[in-house]
Amino acid sequence: MSPETRTPAAADRPLLELDGLRKEFGGRNVNVAVDDVSLEVREGETLALVGESGCGKTTLTRLLLRLLEPTAGSVRFDGRDLATVSATELRAVRRQMQVVLQDPYSSMNPRMRITDIVAEPLITHDPAVRGRRGRARARERVGELLEAVGLNAGIQDRYPHEFSGGQRQRVSIARALALQPRLLVLDEPTSALDVSVQATVLELLAELQTRLGLTYVFVSHNLAVVRQVADRVAVMRRGRLVEVGEAEQVFHTPQHPYTRQLLDAVPVLDPRRGRRAAERAPRTSGESR
Amino acid sequence: MTMDRQTRDQSHRPVDAEPLLQIKHLSVDFRLATSVVHAVQDVSLTVHAGETLAVVGESGSGKSATALSVLGLNPTPPCVYTGGEILFDGHDLLKLSEKELGRIRGRDIAMVFQDPMTSLDPLQHVGAQVAEVLRHHTGMSRAEAREAALDALDEVGIPDPAQRYRQYPHELSGGLRQRVMIATALVGRPRVLIADEPTTALDVTVQRQILDLLVTLQHKHDMAVVLITHDLAVVAETADRVAVMNKGEVVESGDVLDVFDRPADDYTRRLLAVTPRLEAA
Amino acid sequence: MTVTAPAAADHVPAGTPTVGSGSVVLRALLRNKLAVLALAVLVLLLAAALFAPLIAPYDPNAQDLLLRLRPPAWQDGGSGAHPLGTDQLGRDMLSRVIYGARVSLLVGAGAALLAGAIGTVVGLVSGYFGGWADRVLMRLADIQLAFPALLLALAIVGFLGSGLWYVILVLGFTGWVSYARVVRSEVMSLRSRDFITEARAIGVTDATIMRRHLLPNVMAPLATIATLHVAAAVVTEASLSYLGLGVPKETVTWGSMLADGQLYLGTSWWVAVFPGIALMLTSLAINITGDALRDVADPKAYRR
Numbered sequence: 001m002s003p004e005t006r007t008p009a010a011a012d013r014p015l016l017e018l019d020g021l022r023k024e025f026g027g028r029n030v031n032v033a034v035d036d037v038s039l040e041v042r043e044g045e046t047l048a049l050v051g052e053s054g055c056g057k058t059t060l061t062r063l064l065l066r067l068l069e070p071t072a073g074s075v076r077f078d079g080r081d082l083a084t085v086s087a088t089e090l091r092a093v094r095r096q097m098q099v100v101l102q103d104p105y106s107s108m109n110p111r112m113r114i115t116d117i118v119a120e121p122l123i124t125h126d127p128a129v130r131g132r133r134g135r136a137r138a139r140e141r142v143g144e145l146l147e148a149v150g151l152n153a154g155i156q157d158r159y160p161h162e163f164s165g166g167q168r169q170r171v172s173i174a175r176a177l178a179l180q181p182r183l184l185v186l187d188e189p190t191s192a193l194d195v196s197v198q199a200t201v202l203e204l205l206a207e208l209q210t211r212l213g214l215t216y217v218f219v220s221h222n223l224a225v226v227r228q229v230a231d232r233v234a235v236m237r238r239g240r241l242v243e244v245g246e247a248e249q250v251f252h253t254p255q256h257p258y259t260r261q262l263l264d265a266v267p268v269l270d271p272r273r274g275r276r277a278a279e280r281a282p283r284t285s286g287e288s289r
Numbered sequence: 290m291t292m293d294r295q296t297r298d299q300s301h302r303p304v305d306a307e308p309l310l311q312i313k314h315l316s317v318d319f320r321l322a323t324s325v326v327h328a329v330q331d332v333s334l335t336v337h338a339g340e341t342l343a344v345v346g347e348s349g350s351g352k353s354a355t356a357l358s359v360l361g362l363n364p365t366p367p368c369v370y371t372g373g374e375i376l377f378d379g380h381d382l383l384k385l386s387e388k389e390l391g392r393i394r395g396r397d398i399a400m401v402f403q404d405p406m407t408s409l410d411p412l413q414h415v416g417a418q419v420a421e422v423l424r425h426h427t428g429m430s431r432a433e434a435r436e437a438a439l440d441a442l443d444e445v446g447i448p449d450p451a452q453r454y455r456q457y458p459h460e461l462s463g464g465l466r467q468r469v470m471i472a473t474a475l476v477g478r479p480r481v482l483i484a485d486e487p488t489t490a491l492d493v494t495v496q497r498q499i500l501d502l503l504v505t506l507q508h509k510h511d512m513a514v515v516l517i518t519h520d521l522a523v524v525a526e527t528a529d530r531v532a533v534m535n536k537g538e539v540v541e542s543g544d545v546l547d548v549f550d551r552p553a554d555d556y557t558r559r560l561l562a563v564t565p566r567l568e569a570a
Numbered sequence: 571m572t573v574t575a576p577a578a579a580d581h582v583p584a585g586t587p588t589v590g591s592g593s594v595v596l597r598a599l600l601r602n603k604l605a606v607l608a609l610a611v612l613v614l615l616l617a618a619a620l621f622a623p624l625i626a627p628y629d630p631n632a633q634d635l636l637l638r639l640r641p642p643a644w645q646d647g648g649s650g651a652h653p654l655g656t657d658q659l660g661r662d663m664l665s666r667v668i669y670g671a672r673v674s675l676l677v678g679a680g681a682a683l684l685a686g687a688i689g690t691v692v693g694l695v696s697g698y699f700g701g702w703a704d705r706v707l708m709r710l711a712d713i714q715l716a717f718p719a720l721l722l723a724l725a726i727v728g729f730l731g732s733g734l735w736y737v738i739l740v741l742g743f744t745g746w747v748s749y750a751r752v753v754r755s756e757v758m759s760l761r762s763r764d765f766i767t768e769a770r771a772i773g774v775t776d777a778t779i780m781r782r783h784l785l786p787n788v789m790a791p792l793a794t795i796a797t798l799h800v801a802a803a804v805v806t807e808a809s810l811s812y813l814g815l816g817v818p819k820e821t822v823t824w825g826s827m828l829a830d831g832q833l834y835l836g837t838s839w840w841v842a843v844f845p846g847i848a849l850m851l852t853s854l855a856i857n858i859t860g861d862a863l864r865d866v867a868d869p870k871a872y873r874r
Contacts, residue, residue: 052492053463065771094773107764111786120782121772175768194347194519199563221492224522224565251567265497266567267522271545 013079014040015183015215016064016097021073023059033059035239037073043182046209046216048230048247050223050262056239057219061185064217065099066090077183095125098176102188104168108160114171115156118142121178145174149204166197170204177208187219202229223266227251235259308335309513310359310398310481315373317354320366328354330537331373334515336530338480341507341514343528343545345521345560351537356483356517358383360398361390377481396426399474401467403486408470409458415469416442416454419476426477441476442469446502464495468502475506482507485517500527521564525549533557605862611855619671626665630822634660639838655840657830663840667848669822674804674852677737681803682796684742689749690792694780696750697757704754711747719744720809727815734817737810741803749795756788790864797860801853808849824849 016039023034033056041047051057062068064075066082075082077093085093098121101107108117119138122129129138143153149170160168169189176184186205190198202225208214220226226233226247233250235243235258243256254260317329329351336342346352357363359375359382375382377398382390394400402408410418419438423429429437435454442450445468458466467487474482484503488496504527507514516527524531524545532542533554541554552558599605618625637660641648648655654663696707723740730736760766760783769779810816811825819826824845831842 052494062767067767067770091773094771097771099768099771101764101768103764107768109765109783109787112782120769120774124772124774124778172768179772195521195565196347196559196563198565222565223493224567227567228565261494263567265494267496267500267520267526268568269522269525269561269564269566271525271549 015043015078016041016217017074017076018060018064019074019076021060021063021075022071023056023063023068024071032239034063034070037236037239037241039234039241039244041183041215041217043215044209044213045231046218046229048218048220048226048233049236050220050226050233051236052221052262055236057236058187060236061099061187061217061219065097065185066094091125095121095179096181097183097185098179098181099185099187100169100172100176100189102191104165104172104192105160107172108168110160113157113159114146115139115142117160117171118145118156118175118178121175125179141178142174145178146171148177148208149174150200164197165193166201169193169197169201173201173204173208177212180212181214183215183217185217185219188221189218190225191220191222198225205229223262224269235262306337309338309377310515311335311376312355312359313374313376315355315358315375316371317351317358317363318369318371319354320369327537328368329358332534332537332539333373334532334539334542336481336513336515338513339507339511340530341504341516341528343516343518343524343531344534345518345524345531346534347519347560349536350534352517352534353485355534356400356485356515359481359483359515360394360400361385361387362400392426395422395474395479396477397479398481398483399477399479401470401474401482401484401487403489406458406463406466409466409473411458413457414455415458415461415466416450419469419473422473422476438472438476441472444506445469445472445475446498447472462495463491464498467491467495467499471499471502471506475510478510479512481513481515483515483517486519487516488523489519496523503527521560533560599862602862602865604858608855608858608862611851612859615671615675615852615855618668619675622669622672626662626668628662628665630661630665630669631820632661636660639834639841641838642840654844655838657827657841658834658838663844666822666827667824667844670824670827670845670848671852673734673817673821673823674807674849676734677741677807678800678804678852678856680738681741681745681807682799684738685745685799686749686792686796688742689746689751690753690785690788692746692750693753693788694757694784697754698761698776698780698784700758707750708754711750714744714747717744720806723806723810724813724815727810732815732818734821737807737816741806745799745803748799749792752791752795753788756791757784760784760787794860794864797856797863801856801860804849804853804856 018037018039021034021037022032025031025033035056037060039047049057049060059068063070066075070083077097080089080093082090082093112120115138119129119142122138122141128134129141139156142156146153146155151167151170151174155163160171163171169192173189189205190201193201205216206229209216216229218226218229230247233243233245233247234241235250235256237258243250243254243259245255250259251263254263312332312334315329315332316327319326319328332351332355334342334344334355344352344355354363354368358370359377361382370383373383377393382393385393409415416435416438419441420431420434423434423437424431427434439450439454442453447453447465447468453461453465458469461469467490471487482503487503488499491499500523503514503516506512516523518524528545530543531545531548532539533548533556534540535556541548541552541557548557549561552561599609634656637652637656639658640652640656640660642655642663643650643653645655652662652664654667656662657666692707692711696704719741722744723737726740727736766779766783769783774782807816807823808825808828811823812829814826814829816825817823827845828842828849831838831840831845834841
């Protein structure tokens with residue numbers, strides 16, 4: 001995720017291609033949530049999708065996961081157009097793209113045990129883990145997955161509400177990894193977490209990406225977090241992409257005025273810079289206000 | 290403490306100035322059915338007129354419980370105040386009756402919360418909610434309160450106040466709703482404003498505007514502001530002094546520059562280290 | 571950021587008792603004293619219903635015209651042979667109240683099960699799919715509600731004749747709407763929850779989502795309505811029997827006993843009052859148990 005650990009994009013062909021995507025909601029008063037979005041995500045990279053609330057970034061992720069039908073445009077995963085593939089093929093593609101959502105409190109069925117939550121993708125796609133013998137195999141695999149995300153394999157029989165936000169988010173990640181996907185859509189994966197927990201989850205995501213060669217679409221409103229994880233950044237506003245570019249470029253020489261506006265608004269973690277710097281200057285030199 | 294810090298501390302306020310609000314050795318427990326949570330333990334904080342004190346911490350640090358204690362807004366039960374005092378104007382706020390506190394709330398000490406959608410009454414015009422504070426505290430007539438409320442909406446930068454006055458909270462954007470909340474808090478001209486994560490629910494560009502607004506109004510009215518936040522960057526941008534809380538205790542407090550330059554506590558250092566920065570590391 | 575081994579998450583002790591299992595719900599229920607009392611009453615009633623032939627001192631339909639309208643044992647003229655007295659045909663009141671529990675509980679449980687099954691399916695489909703399926707099903711519910719349940723019951727029983735199973739069918743088919751409405755609104759709010767989105771993203775089928783994710787999460791409100799419905803069905807059955815439209819005469823029910831007793835209220839109060847008390851206690855106990863169940867059924871209630 002960070003420049004030193006990034007693996008170079010392997011394939012020439014992008015893993016995910018969005019072409020002219022459009023989504024309208026509502027009948028009489030049409031609301032265009034996503035408007036003519038074209039975007040490529042390369043294998044092994046982290047593409048960050050940033051924007052403020054209501055900019056359409058959530059709708060865009062639902063479109064690329066095929067949870068919503070686009071009004072126009074296409075989504076191609078590994079060269080296959082998701083609109084034209086058969087139901088069986090769509091299932092096969094779904095195995096390869098998984099999602100982790102923001103709120104670890106609502107992303108799990110409160111009445112299911114951890115083991116069933118993490119095993120659900122396996123049970124849905126793999127007949128070998130059904131039945132009594134499959135059950136044991138599923139538990140074994142769930143144990144491995146939990147350990148891979150830094151959790152104790154012995155927590156399988158417990159319920160989500162017994163865990164902290166950070167632990168739950170790890171469970172969500174374990175579940176998303178169950179089918180060995182190539183692409184993870186991370187929808188504000190750390191926005192609901194405390195900063196110290198956020199740091200450990202980001203670290204885990206970076207480690208998994210390097211180890212498993214994963215591709216991330218990282219949706220976030222937090223530019224400081226995006227700065228830390230993104231290889232490339234796509235800035236979205238009112239349903240459209242206003243700027244797409246290498247992270248270095250977007251953060252250093254933003255092209256679009258809206259990107260600049262966003263960057264300027266971010267509070268700076270330095271009391272000598274930022275907005276009150278001028279006000280502080282006389283005080284530090286010993287004069288009274 | 291270095292010489293340097295002492296001179297700076299004295300520089301921005303008269304040495305003999307009494308703090309406006311003083312929390313001394315406050316301890317708060319939450320007595321739950323099966324356990325007792327020591328939410329706040331021996332916390333002491335002071336804030337002077339015209340000054341912004343930021344109380345920063347992660348969830349469960351006790352920062353909100355501390356803030357809510359000032360106006361006696363923690364739910365009792367399960368909350369029990371087990372020790373300490375909160376001095377304002379020569380009174381210990383913890384010893385005041387609900388009725389006496391009611392006179393202080395909104396007039397001398399006001400609060401702004403994180404989510405304006407749940408703090409505003411969904412069925413009342415926003416203007417009327419601002420006016421109501423005035424009618425409650427000053428006994429103004431309906432017409433006078435309306436005029437003052439319109440001024441207050443104007444002051445917090447709400448465009449076309451006369452029209453917005455008659456709108457309901459759900460008709461406003463998140464930023465405008467937070468402006469209404471601030472108008473409601475400030476219309477009684479409080480001397481202390483307690484802002485509990487006032488920008489956490491807002492987009493970054495709106496957060497910028499609201500923080501600017503808070504600072505401007507603070508200077509204009511020489512208010513003391515207690516800013517509760519989880520975001521050290523917000524602290525860096527707005528606060529004069531900062532208190533870092535962890536697990537119910539204040540682990541470090543002091544001038545913002547000192548704490549950011551030379552954090553004395555391990556927890557503060559870790560918090561600074563893990564907070565993502567926009568500028569490249 | 572440098573890559574390190576997966577950062578250890580906060581320590582989680584493994585193997586501590588978990589919630590949501592039956593024994594924990596039961597234990598929480600037992601902490602509520604009123605609920606324990608209500609539960610005891612229900613168990614007693616259930617035992618009375620199941621073992622009526624063993625417990626009841628007499629055949630509930632055995633008449634003894636020489637011992638008509640005897641008062642309860644503690645009143646002048648009463649005797650230990652008939653602790654609750656006898657009715658206008660000299661039948662033992664205690665035995666009749668015990669046998670009455672059979673019909674009442676059977677009708678109540680049967681009606682709630684039938685209505686619950688219909689309503690749950692309708693509510694799940696309606697809430698999950700929305701669109702035209704929702705519109706059609708909810709119009710159907712409106713039409714159903716427009717018929718007064720008791721009137722419908724009267725019409726059907728009048729048409730098909732009286733009988734225990736008819737009563738259950740009628741109460742089941744008139745009671746499903748409230749289940750459907752509650753399940754539908756719960757499902758609509760659950761549908762947008764992240765775990766449903768994640769399940770869909772994984773590729774879980776709609777039927778499985780309804781069974782695995784939605785049904786368990788609507789059980790708590792369902793249990794509450796079901797208990798209210800059992801209590802209401804017990805009373806409705808009594809009303810029908812009171813009107814002579816419920817079950818056949820030779821089947822003892824509290825409703826028909828009330829109807830009989832009404833004529834003698836001025837002189838022999840016990841004929842009407844005992845089945846009345848039984849009816850009231852039953853519906854009260856069911857309602858209290860239902861409330862308590864709702865309070866403890868939610869695993870989130872155990873947080874901390």
